[in-house]
Amino acid sequence: DAMVIQNPRYQVTQFGKPVTLSCSQTLNHNVMYWYQQKSSQAPKLLFHYYDKDFNNEADTPDNFQSRRPNTSFCFLDIRSPGLGDAAMYLCATSRGRGTGRPYNEQFFGPGTRLTVL
Amino acid sequence: AQKVTQAQTEISVVEKEDVTLDCVYETRDTTYYLFWYKQPPSGELVFLIRRNSFDEQNEISGRYSWNFQKSTSSFNFTITASQVVDSAVYFCALGGGTSYGKLTFGQGTILTVHP
Numbered sequence: 552d553a554m555v556i557q558n559p560r561y562q563v564t565q566f567g568k569p570v571t572l573s574c575s576q577t578l579n580h581n582v583m584y585w586y587q588q589k590s591s592q593a594p595k596l597l598f599h600y601y602d603k604d605f606n607n608e609a610d611t612p613d614n615f616q617s618r619r620p621n622t623s624f625c626f627l628d629i630r631s632p633g634l635g636d637a638a639m640y641l642c643a644t645s646r647g648r649g650t651g652r653p654y655n656e657q658f659f660g661p662g663t664r665l666t667v668l
Numbered sequence: 669a670q671k672v673t674q675a676q677t678e679i680s681v682v683e684k685e686d687v688t689l690d691c692v693y694e695t696r697d698t699t700y701y702l703f704w705y706k707q708p709p710s711g712e713l714v715f716l717i718r719r720n721s722f723d724e725q726n727e728i729s730g731r732y733s734w735n736f737q738k739s740t741s742s743f744n745f746t747i748t749a750s751q752v753v754d755s756a757v758y759f760c761a762l763g764g765g766t767s768y769g770k771l772t773f774g775q776g777t778i779l780t781v782h783p
Contacts, residue, residue, distance in 0.1 A: 594773055
């Protein structure tokens with residue numbers, strides 16, 4: 552089945568130790584998103600890639616970076632995690648405009664729960 | 669700016685009761701899309717429905733139904749004969765007017781269905 556995969560499902564890191572979260576998709580979608588979701592809150596968009604074009608949300612801290620080496624993979628790098636970065640990180644994908652199909656239905660992965668000690 | 673408001677933070681019902689989750693949205697876009705997602709305890713956001721701004725027909729899918737009222741900017745979600753497996757957080761979301769699918773989420777409604 553086509554899907555969005557996130558690894559690992561659970562990640563524990565130490566305060567200030569860089570960490571990378573991984574997302575892959577078999578849907579061949581143009582757009583990939585990273586969301587941060589803290590407990591009892593709505594998902595908050597950090598940034599997205601439209602093909603190779605990177606789009607950062609205005610309020611995303613510089614501590615968060617992303618890479619998309621190819622269509623299938625996208626990585627979230629947290630350079631110096633703080634206690635406040637503990638959260639669920641959700642990856643999502645959607646088709647691009649002009650594909651002839653609804654472009655903004657997002658398909659989500661299962662998430663990576665990050666704990667910062 | 670876009671905004672989505674889900675009036676109920678938490679709802680608790682007993683199995684087989686009907687339950688309605690409210691969603692009100694604000695947007696200046698003339699073309700937009702509304703969504704409902706379910707987030708079970710496992711954490712994954714599961715897509716339930718998409719409705720575009722041109723289509724005000726209500727929709728029914730099994731025990732789920734959605735009522736889109738453009739005049740009141742509402743997109744409410746009803747579960748008929750609720751079941752314990754319906755227990756989850758439900759998010760209403762709004763998208764549109766951009767070249768990609770950025771969504772604005774409501775704060776979510778925690779639904780607990782007791783046996």
